[in-house]
Amino acid sequence: MSIRIIIAGASGKMGQEAVKLIQRVADFQLVGAVSRSEEGKDVGEVIGIGSLGISFHRSVATVLDEVEADVLIDFTSPECVKDHMELCLHAGVRPVVGTTGLSEEEIDQLQKDFAQKKLGALIIPNFAIGAVLMMVFAAKAAKYLPHVEIIESHHDNKLDAPSGTSLKTAELIAEARKEVKQGHPSEQEVWEGARGAYYSGFRIHSVRLPGLVAHQEVLFGGDGQLLTIRHDSLNRESFMPGVDLSVRKVMNLDHLVYGLEEILDM
Amino acid sequence: MSIRIIIAGASGKMGQEAVKLIQRVADFQLVGAVSRSEEGKDVGEVIGIGSLGISFHRSVATVLDEVEADVLIDFTSPECVKDHMELCLHAGVRPVVGTTGLSEEEIDQLQKDFAQKKLGALIIPNFAIGAVLMMVFAAKAAKYLPHVEIIESHHDNKLDAPSGTSLKTAELIAEARKEVKQGHPSEQEVWEGARGAYYSGFRIHSVRLPGLVAHQEVLFGGDGQLLTIRHDSLNRESFMPGVDLSVRKVMNLDHLVYGLEEILDM
Amino acid sequence: MSIRIIIAGASGKMGQEAVKLIQRVADFQLVGAVSRSEEGKDVGEVIGIGSLGISFHRSVATVLDEVEADVLIDFTSPECVKDHMELCLHAGVRPVVGTTGLSEEEIDQLQKDFAQKKLGALIIPNFAIGAVLMMVFAAKAAKYLPHVEIIESHHDNKLDAPSGTSLKTAELIAEARKEVKQGHPSEQEVWEGARGAYYSGFRIHSVRLPGLVAHQEVLFGGDGQLLTIRHDSLNRESFMPGVDLSVRKVMNLDHLVYGLEEILDM
Amino acid sequence: MSIRIIIAGASGKMGQEAVKLIQRVADFQLVGAVSRSEEGKDVGEVIGIGSLGISFHRSVATVLDEVEADVLIDFTSPECVKDHMELCLHAGVRPVVGTTGLSEEEIDQLQKDFAQKKLGALIIPNFAIGAVLMMVFAAKAAKYLPHVEIIESHHDNKLDAPSGTSLKTAELIAEARKEVKQGHPSEQEVWEGARGAYYSGFRIHSVRLPGLVAHQEVLFGGDGQLLTIRHDSLNRESFMPGVDLSVRKVMNLDHLVYGLEEILDM
Structure with a gap:
């Protein structure tokens, strides 16, 4: 039926x-x-x-x-x-x-x-099943590989940075892991902003270029390994x-x- | 204690x-x-x-x-x-x-x-937590985005192709999704082997180059979107x-x- | 004027x-x-x-x-x-x-x-300036890093594999480098086709998935390093x-x- | 001889x-x-x-x-x-x-x-032939695809950001292209630093994670296309x-x- x-x-x-x-x-x-x-x-x-x-x-x-x-x-x-x-x-x-x-x-x-x-x-605030899977997986991975950075990339017409999806992902990661202050404690930004936006111990980077649509990559680093979850969205x-x-x-x-x-x- | x-x-x-x-x-x-x-x-x-x-x-x-x-x-x-x-x-x-x-x-x-x-x-046949997360996530994603291909990349000393990890991943994907015969039905390999190894409706590709260590990428495609889960392993x-x-x-x-x-x- | x-x-x-x-x-x-x-x-x-x-x-x-x-x-x-x-x-x-x-x-x-x-x-057989740059760079890189593989990825409506652009790139690479027989001499395909299509000593892999448009990656491997040139084409x-x-x-x-x-x- | x-x-x-x-x-x-x-x-x-x-x-x-x-x-x-x-x-x-x-x-x-x-x-300040090829190609590409961003990624022991290689690449790009003020003119950083370090109209992002070694990606965006040049360096x-x-x-x-x-x- x-x-x-x-x-x-x-x-x-x-x-x-x-x-x-x-x-x-x-x-x-x-x-x-x-x-x-x-x-x-x-x-x-x-x-x-x-x-x-x-x-x-x-x-x-x-x-x-x-x-x-x-x-x-x-x-x-x-x-x-x-x-x-x-x-x-x-x-x-x-x-x-x-x-x-x-x-x-x-x-x-x-x-x-x-x-x-x-x-x-x-x-359902976000119907993009691939993006939701990325967020769910990112939260799960953060428990076991807590060192994380997010790179979100959008077309250069986008006004706000970071993107809404990256903020939502960041919240879920922060809830899932114990807070880790990442990077070297004596790290120095020779050029301001290089290390991206700070959120709860980790960093978010926003790339804006023509030719891009809507993309996000969540990188989890551990000794000798890297786990990456990426979503590319091209259209409705x-x-x-x-x-x-x-x-x-x-x-x-x-x-x-x-x-x-x-x-x-x- | x-x-x-x-x-x-x-x-x-x-x-x-x-x-x-x-x-x-x-x-x-x-x-x-x-x-x-x-x-x-x-x-x-x-x-x-x-x-x-x-x-x-x-x-x-x-x-x-x-x-x-x-x-x-x-x-x-x-x-x-x-x-x-x-x-x-x-x-x-x-x-x-x-x-x-x-x-x-x-x-x-x-x-x-x-x-x-x-x-x-x-x-524990595989202690690499990142690789195991990749496999678990891949099996979960395959339920919702059943169109998948695997690209595994290793140094050129590796004798067997595809890698053991990619075979294990492929098995888990095949169990998780309904079988889909992917690609265009009239698809033609102009050069033999271009479309990779066939397994249960999808394809596995093995890259071998100096400079690589042990890497795997699982790509899930849907209309207008792509979800990618990647693991890079550098050492023990x-x-x-x-x-x-x-x-x-x-x-x-x-x-x-x-x-x-x-x-x-x- | x-x-x-x-x-x-x-x-x-x-x-x-x-x-x-x-x-x-x-x-x-x-x-x-x-x-x-x-x-x-x-x-x-x-x-x-x-x-x-x-x-x-x-x-x-x-x-x-x-x-x-x-x-x-x-x-x-x-x-x-x-x-x-x-x-x-x-x-x-x-x-x-x-x-x-x-x-x-x-x-x-x-x-x-x-x-x-x-x-x-x-x-001008190909007006895509990014794709032409990729091919020109690939030919130049092959002189200095002769170990190479190509991964080209297209939507699953594409009938032929490998793509015309990858064949053209392969030709340019073969002309630019001395022929190298890549991979381990005793390499074995456990599953046929895993190592892709053979051309002049190297390999081409064709990925086909919904959500993809037209993409190509040329990977150059050397001891301890990898150089990758990638082009993504979304529309006319x-x-x-x-x-x-x-x-x-x-x-x-x-x-x-x-x-x-x-x-x-x- | x-x-x-x-x-x-x-x-x-x-x-x-x-x-x-x-x-x-x-x-x-x-x-x-x-x-x-x-x-x-x-x-x-x-x-x-x-x-x-x-x-x-x-x-x-x-x-x-x-x-x-x-x-x-x-x-x-x-x-x-x-x-x-x-x-x-x-x-x-x-x-x-x-x-x-x-x-x-x-x-x-x-x-x-x-x-x-x-x-x-x-x-020879830099013997890494792959990195030098990346820089040379990046400068050439910037003439034809002037919208660019750099993402450089290193292990989390690195003290300075951005990396020396990314600064050198940025200089070469700035010399090669006419200056373009990229991104939307009304672009807003909701979280400070999200858009990375500013240099001569474009942006550089520095990622620091365990598991990384030394990597750099230069992205060139044009309408409907993206050209990416990436170098991964693992050891001496x-x-x-x-x-x-x-x-x-x-x-x-x-x-x-x-x-x-x-x-x-x-």
């Missing part, structure tokens, strides 16, 4: 990839799509893959009223997410939410609500295996789970 | 590194060492680190008779290992065995014997964190465990 | 990128464009960058008749190239040809003709710096030159 | 490697060796490769008096180098000097003296191909040349 799926934010970049994913996967069925700006138009035609016979709804409220579904994938903006999750809760539809921006209190409340109704729900397609996995997993959940790492079988 | 350690095969390459390890670690204490060829000589002087006040014993039997110990680290040859483990069993000393070569039947029998006596024991020192961990873990075991991966906290 | 440029094959993938390049570069001016299938339509509108006020011509003959130009960039098919170059010769317009497929005899004849008329011309934009350089260089030539490597200042 | 070689500083680390090199190479002949501390002892016995029938001389002056030689390889300390080169000049022996520390004025004077006597001489053996080349080249020189890059055939 197919899993019946609604996509909110379906005309956005991630939403469009998700529509294409559903078309590719045999047991996934697109039953609804929301886009305020494209209301009434055929989903497939807007996306450029030919008519799908499904028109965009104006809102999550209307689509949940009119359509029977198992899962709602939500790629809308952070400010709508809480409302959408509550609408799902009432409709008995499992939400898979790809946007962040909920406060800890909001998540706590939602966790209680979904648990009480024994309904599955997922909030890389998020789709994580979306696929999330849709399947949420069907078997009876409460709200936060983070792709929590539904991986490690 | 210190852990009292005997090393068998202490004048060999791995044994010497283990002696040095014990000198570095505060709560490890060398109480005995075995080397038939160096019997009676001071361990430290033979190794070149200055007198340690401990002389080589002729055999595991004699050292166990004369010395009180908690753990025996065994780097001798495969044919002695079973006898040494039985001597340990009778003496109530926990063996940590770094040599392979035991048959499945022998291991089964030893497992029964150690379990019955509730004594810890470890057989890389085995010592695995020896350290094994000595500590065997103290808390009450049976025989096989493989470093089984005592990692994953 | 601007360089006035005509593009033949301007509605193809490479042609479109070249049109965009000319719009970005201050001293380049698009004065004509050829596309049989799009004759009469506005170039910019067909390409999707807004009207440019220039319509596609039907053929190279007609555009050369009607338009004053300095350079003709040719991305048409191999079978037209010779005719186009002869038309350029008569019109006194310098051709920059990105298609291959000319025989050695044809190239010889064209070389004589352009030399006689003292007109610049370029045939990577050809544009080579097109830019070619247009500028052809303006100062008085004969036909073959290959981007010949106009690099090495 | 053999090249007759004297080594000064022959009992030091580099000197010992050079003695071994000469034993391996068919047309090299060790005719003298200098070591004040080991005067009179057999060179081979001190080094641990068995008697060579040659005893250490006390000084360069005495060895040049007593022995006929073609080349003197000098691995002594900077303060003696000038005197040694002048002694060579008078004796008509070609010096190959591996120590730095000469002032520009001293080099100028030596250049005049050697040119006048039409005698070959080499001063990596300097020997540069010593070998220098000895052969100095035989055909009639003046003083500075730098290995100047005798490479690029």
Whole structure:
């Protein structure tokens, strides 16, 4: 039997990839799509893959009223997410939410609500399964090889350094290992900044060049050995295996789970 | 309180590194060492680190008779290992065995014997903790990103290709993932061998060059992303964190465990 | 003063990128464009960058008749190239040809003709300046570090292995170094193909995975050291710096030159 | 015919490697060796490769008096180098000097003296041929792909960051390219130092970890492509191909040349 799926934010970049994913996967069925700006138009035609016979709804409220579904994938903006999750809760539809921006209190409340109704729900700040595997592995490795540095590399349009993914990785490493003050105690930066950004005893380096997309390398050094975990992300397609996995997993959940790492079988 | 350690095969390459390890670690204490060829000589002087006040014993039997110990680290040859483990069993000393070569039947029998006596024991075919982490991570990643290739690179004195580590990794990957026949179905090798060795749907490539030591890279590809796990091993020192961990873990075991991966906290 | 440029094959993938390049570069001016299938339509509108006020011509003959130009960039098919170059010769317009497929005899004849008329011309089989630099450097390095292996990695839609670029690189290396029979003489492939494709004493390995685009690594090993030259190509934009350089260089030539490597200042 | 070689500083680390090199190479002949501390002892016995029938001389002056030689390889300390080169000049022996520390004025004077006597001489601050190739290639690539970053990685005993090799590479790149201010103009370091050390528009990153030896990667980014040149140095053996080349080249020189890059055939 197919899993019946609604996509909110379906005309956005991630939403469009998700529509294409559903078309590719045999047991996934697109039953609804929301886009305020494209209301009434055929989903497939807007996306450029030919008519799908499904028109965009104006809102999550209307689509949940009119359509029977198992899962709602939500790629809308952070400010709508809480409302959408509550609408799902009432409709008995499992939400898979790809946007962040909920406060800890909001998540706590939602966790209680979904648990009480024994309904599955997922909030996934990062669908990139390869990146999540890198972070999970990095945290595990840091226990046994605690000397670590991170090199993250992005295109030169990126404004912030270090990247969000590297900060998240750094936090997980710091939690997993005992703090080690790395490098030689008398180490000197002849040129300021050479040793990178300092975090909890170790260093993060940010490379920015045209031709790069989004890359990260976590290096673990021990006497006579080096372990390296690297992730290269080229485009939004890389998020789709994580979306696929999330849709399947949420069907078997009876409460709200936060983070792709929590539904991986490690 | 210190852990009292005997090393068998202490004048060999791995044994010497283990002696040095014990000198570095505060709560490890060398109480005995075995080397038939160096019997009676001071361990430290033979190794070149200055007198340690401990002389080589002729055999595991004699050292166990004369010395009180908690753990025996065994780097001798495969044919002695079973006898040494039985001597340990009778003496109530926990063996940590770094040599392979035991048959499945022998291991089964030893497992029964150690379990019955509730004594810890470890057989560790590969002490390189970084390499074992690479293999464990590779098997986990293969579930979610099943398209994989292995590139292993060694110095050009190596006789066999692919390397033992790459074969072990390949086995673990094949067990973890559903079989995928990778590459384009109409793919053609213009030059024979270009696509590497075939194993269970994927490929292994062996690079041999002077200047290389022992390296392996496992690449996982998905749409728009690549996850790479790499291990570089430069020398025998890389085995010592695995020896350290094994000595500590065997103290808390009450049976025989096989493989470093089984005592990692994953 | 601007360089006035005509593009033949301007509605193809490479042609479109070249049109965009000319719009970005201050001293380049698009004065004509050829596309049989799009004759009469506005170039910019067909390409999707807004009207440019220039319509596609039907053929190279007609555009050369009607338009004053300095350079003709040719991305048409191999079978037209010779005719186009002869038309350029008569019109006194310098051709920059990105298609291959000319025989050695044809190239010889064209070389004589352009030399006689003292007109610049370029045939560039590979505009990817990074890839050409990799090949040039690899040939130079092979003289001093003759132990080499090539690893080329592409998406899994690629049909042939090894890649054309790796074969070209291999040829250049073989010409540059004395032949060395690499690897241990008693080396054994436990699994067939592990050591890759053999060429002139060394090995080429072809990796194919989703998530990869077009990558090549040339490794040079010597006692205690390794030199690696790597090129990653993500899309057709990577050809544009080579097109830019070619247009500028052809303006100062008085004969036909073959290959981007010949106009690099090495 | 053999090249007759004297080594000064022959009992030091580099000197010992050079003695071994000469034993391996068919047309090299060790005719003298200098070591004040080991005067009179057999060179081979001190080094641990068995008697060579040659005893250490006390000084360069005495060895040049007593022995006929073609080349003197000098691995002594900077303060003696000038005197040694002048002694060579008078004796008509070609010096190959591996120590730095000469002032520009001293080099100028030596250049005049050697040119006048039409005698070959080499001063080679870095014998690592792979590292020199990396620097030469990096300077050439920077002309065509001017967006660059350097990542240099060393063991965590290293005191200074960035490394000397990376500073030298940075200088060569800055000379070769037009200055480009890289990265986004509004780029922000959320954590200070993330973007590395700034030099002439680009960035240098220094990684320090146990398990590393001496590595450097120069990355060149362009639209849709990346060119990477990497050198890994594991031990002093990596300097020997540069010593070998220098000895052969100095035989055909009639003046003083500075730098290995100047005798490479690029």
